[in-house]
Amino acid sequence: MIKLIGLDLDGTVFDNQKNISERTKNAVGQAAARGVLVVPVTGRPYRAIPESVRKLDGVRYLAAVSGASVYDLQEGKKIHEDLIANARASEVLRRLQRVNCVTMAFIDGFGYVEHENLKKAIEYAETEVIRHYLRTTRTGVDDLPSFIEKDGRGVEKFTVNFPHGKDGHLIGLEKVLDLLSDCRKDMDLVYGGAINLEVTNRTATKGNALHFLAEKFGIAKEEIMACGDSGNDLEMLQASGLPVAMANAEENIKKAASFITKSNEEDGVAAAIEKFVLGD
Secondary structure (H helix, E strand, C coil): CCCEEEECHHHHHCCCCCCCCHHHHHHHHHHHHCCCEEEEECCCCHHHCCHHHHCCCCCCEEEEHHHCEEEECCCCEEEEECCECHHHHHHHHHHHCCCCCEEEEEECCEEEEEHHHHHHHHHHCCCHHHHHHHHHHEEEECCHHHHHHHHCCCECEEEEECCECCCCCECCHHHHHHHCCCHHHCEEEEECCCCEEEEEECCCCHHHHHHHHHHHHCCCHHHEEEEECCHHHHHHHHCCCEEEECCCCCHHHHHHCCEECCCHHHCHHHHHHHHHHHCC
């Protein structure tokens, strides 16, 4: 019996226009009404998660920034965090200033990026939906490492965004991976939808966010279902007894799944909830 559902957002719950279908809303609401804990688990910072998610019927808990922060929406507070120390984040980000890439840091739900890099990120974006998302959810600063050093709150995550070559490859990725080769001992490096590199504290994963909530409510692994589509969802799927991949998922996610549902454009999340939780 499923008691906890972890749901990625982009490419999973959201369709390609970043909307949630009525069928998906209804499925989530029905699952919650049966006592199932339905938890959005996203790479987005808290402030960039739309009201359509935060106000979903029956959704009380939410894991943001790839699991670095977990929120109780009813109480309006953060109940768990796993952050990169400011000095460590600043040191790594200074290395990345040697490469033609765009770095962003996420602190307490807000995204920060150097002014010129914000312009580049908007230029690199592949759709107007993503360009709008960047314009409305990022704050420009003069020098990102210096800002982090002075801020002092700890970094939830930083991302590295790249220009795309004509064949679609990420220009500068190999150099960045070389610069970060010694970071894997204390940081986790994963691809976010094959468009950027996401860097968190080694233990700040979507999977560990689910573990935290499962332990809080006494839920066993076999009672967890998780749905995802990209690399940063892998540990969440591995933390569940019923890992579900979207039809539009990356191949490594499909290989890790017990079931492949329909795509995010075909209400795949709703279909999985209806099949395994509602019994439709």
